[in-house]
Amino acid sequence: MSTNENQSTSNFIRHIINNDLKQNKNNGRVATRFPPEPNGYLHIGHAKSICLNFGTAAEYQGTCNLRFDDTNPEKESIEYMESIERDVKWLGFEWHELRHASDYFEQLYQYAVDLIKQDKAYVDSLSPEEIRQYRGTLTEPGKESPDRSRSIEENLRLFEGMRNGDFADGQYVLRAKIDMASPNINMRDPAIYRIRRAHHHRTGDQWCIYPMYDYTHCISDALENITHSLCTLEFEDHRPLYDWVLDQLDVPCHPQQIEFARLQLEYSIVSKRKLNQLVMEKHVDGWDDPRMPTLAGLRRAGVTPNAIRDFCERIGITKKDSWIEMAVLENSIREDLNENSPRAMAVLKPLRIVIDNYPEDQVESLDISNHPQHPEMGSRNIQFSKTVLIEHDDFAEVPPSGFKRLINGGEVRLRGAYVIKCNEISKDEQGNIVELRCTYDPDTLGKNPEGRKVKGVIHWVSEQHSVPAELRLYDRLFNHPNPDTLTNFLDALNPHSLEVLKYCRVESSLATSAPGSRFQFERLGYFCRDLQDTDKGVMVFNRTVTLRDTWGK
Ligand code: ATP
Numbered sequence: 001m002s003t004n005e006n007q008s009t010s011n012f013i014r015h016i017i018n019n020d021l022k023q024n025k026n027n028g029r030v031a032t033r034f035p036p037e038p039n040g041y042l043h044i045g046h047a048k049s050i051c052l053n054f055g056t057a058a059e060y061q062g063t064c065n066l067r068f069d070d071t072n073p074e075k076e077s078i079e080y081m082e083s084i085e086r087d088v089k090w091l092g093f094e095w096h097e098l099r100h101a102s103d104y105f106e107q108l109y110q111y112a113v114d115l116i117k118q119d120k121a122y123v124d125s126l127s128p129e130e131i132r133q134y135r136g137t138l139t140e141p142g143k144e145s146p147d148r149s150r151s152i153e154e155n156l157r158l159f160e161g162m163r164n165g166d167f168a169d170g171q172y173v174l175r176a177k178i179d180m181a182s183p184n185i186n187m188r189d190p191a192i193y194r195i196r197r198a199h200h201h202r203t204g205d206q207w208c209i210y211p212m213y214d215y216t217h218c219i220s221d222a223l224e225n226i227t228h229s230l231c232t233l234e235f236e237d238h239r240p241l242y243d244w245v246l247d248q249l250d251v252p253c254h255p256q257q258i259e260f261a262r263l264q265l266e267y268s269i270v271s272k273r274k275l276n277q278l279v280m281e282k283h284v285d286g287w288d289d290p291r292m293p294t295l296a297g298l299r300r301a302g303v304t305p306n307a308i309r310d311f312c313e314r315i316g317i318t319k320k321d322s323w324i325e326m327a328v329l330e331n332s333i334r335e336d337l338n339e340n341s342p343r344a345m346a347v348l349k350p351l352r353i354v355i356d357n358y359p360e361d362q363v364e365s366l367d368i369s370n371h372p373q374h375p376e377m378g379s380r381n382i383q384f385s386k387t388v389l390i391e392h393d394d395f396a397e398v399p400p401s402g403f404k405r406l407i408n409g410g411e412v413r414l415r416g417a418y419v420i421k422c423n424e425i426s427k428d429e430q431g432n433i434v435e436l437r438c439t440y441d442p443d444t445l446g447k448n449p450e451g452r453k454v455k456g457v458i459h460w461v462s463e464q465h466s467v468p469a470e471l472r473l474y475d476r477l478f479n480h481p482n483p484d485t486l487t488n489f490l491d492a493l494n495p496h497s498l499e500v501l502k503y504c505r506v507e508s509s510l511a512t513s514a515p516g517s518r519f520q521f522e523r524l525g526y527f528c529r530d531l532q533d534t535d536k537g538v539m540v541f542n543r544t545v546t547l548r549d550t551w552g553k
């Protein structure tokens with residue numbers, strides 16, 4: 001038995017499990033499951049649940065299943081299922097078994113027959129609207145349906161007819177017979193089966209009735225011998241129903257449902273339904289748009305699985321809903337990328353520098369370290385030549401006070417190379433700066449100039465040795481911290497969430513980088529070679545995150 005006493009963060013779920021283990025509950029076994037509905041791509045909120053379920057199982061040498069909760073065929077698809085499997089693996093987890101609620105359709109049906117035989121379920125002909133009216137309110141008890149007293153035989157016959165397709169969609173539902181006066185509305189005879197002629201991506205047209213979530217979930221857990229069924233707080237009020245269903249039936253075990261707070265992330269949306277709307281209405285470029293809080297989007301932006309797991313560990317598991325600041329996620333991303341991504345140079349908006357005293361045909365190959373703190377990450381060669389490109393913004397004709405970069409008549413260091421001095425500005429007829437005439441100090445390679453201080457250091461690439469690239473600067477998708485709380489979350493879309501820079505230049509070593517490779521572009525931020533740029537003819541890099549948290553400043 002392993003406990004977590006030495007873990008850096010503890011949570012109330014570990015306490016519960018530790019107690020269960022002390023009492024040898026479940027014979028010391030820990031079995032969890034992650035149960036997504038395949039109706040969209042996984043998002044950062046799901047990552048919290050994945051890390052919790054798989055992480056807890058691993059911590060106690062237990063098992064964790066991936067189970068698709070596939071009882072709403074109209075909204076579900078194979079594409080979503082495959083994306084979920086890919087994303088769970090990408091996050092670094094391996095499931096014990098891959099299951100589907102639809103694997104249990106026959107068993108679920110037989111259990112429902114069992115409930116009917118015990119007079120604990122009945123076929124109701126009330127319309128959905130009538131069922132709502134009969135349900136009562138928080139302050140008033142519900143009213144019993146006239147069909148509640150239908151005989152067991154009649155119920156069995158009608159339920160079989162539902163299965164056989166004898167009735168129209170919506171004509172009947174099967175309801176659990178619990179208590180129409182229960183203070184908990186979920187216990188007022190909830191529907192457990194409905195008629196729905198919908199093609200299921202796994203069972204095809206085999207069924208025209210589908211079990212409801214609450215009924216399906218607890219039985220699926222029990223059939224998989226789950227010990228701890230971890231779910232989000234909105235299911236707290238459903239727990240009595242979870243327990244009621246299992247108490248009536250002869251199931252292999254009775255898992256314990258434990259609720260924890262959902263992740264809510266500021267400036268973001270964690271609802272598959274709304275994310276789906278963003279995709280369908282083309283507010284973003286697909287589920288894997290780097291601005292999306294989906295795992296596919298985060299991956300394409302360049303976020304590592306490590307950073308996401310670290311984030312989930314940091315936010316912890318509690319019983320209280322709260323909003324997590326975007327900065328918490330961004331810090332996890334930054335810390336990971338700072339440690340692990342090689343440095344490179346890229347210029348967003350190039351300005352040409354001609355070094356007049358540098359020999360025309362000379363090219364120097366400078367050895368530049370890939371990571372200042374990690375010599376083991378090696379170094380690369382960067383070519384230096386007579387014409388280099390610097391960032392347009394790193395030169396100021398009329399410098400603001402405190403400007404430490406290049407000014408006319410001033411000096412600046414080109415990172416990893418020499419100190420240069422600007423002597424003259426060349427402009428076109430419209431007055432735009434075309435290039436700067438400079439000189440370099442040959443004595444300043446890797447050392448400070450004699451007798452004077454040069455404060456600024458800027459990045460650069462050699463014009464003739466660099467390669468063109470498109471850089472995409474992504475920003476937060478929403479400009480409101482809680483878009484979910486607005487009447488229309490689309491009102492909070494940030495119109496400046498993407499800036500595409502098509503005429504960037506990057507150092508030549510990047511030409512052979514594989515899609516998905518991550519870099520810190522010196523002074524610009526963390527970037528990732530786009531996973532889908534191979535057919536574009538030009539390299540594309542997505543900005544994962546800025547170097548520092550400057551958002552909103
Ligand atoms: P959505 O509204 O995005 O569809 P959901 O809860 O309906 O969310 P499911 O596919 O049913 O999505 O979720 C699978 C598991 O992930 C569930 O156990 C659910 O509680 C958990 N989960 C979903 N969203 C979050 C979140 N924001 N924070 C933590 N866990 C979540």
Ligand code: MG
Nearest residue numbers: 036037039272
């Ligand atoms: Mg759901």
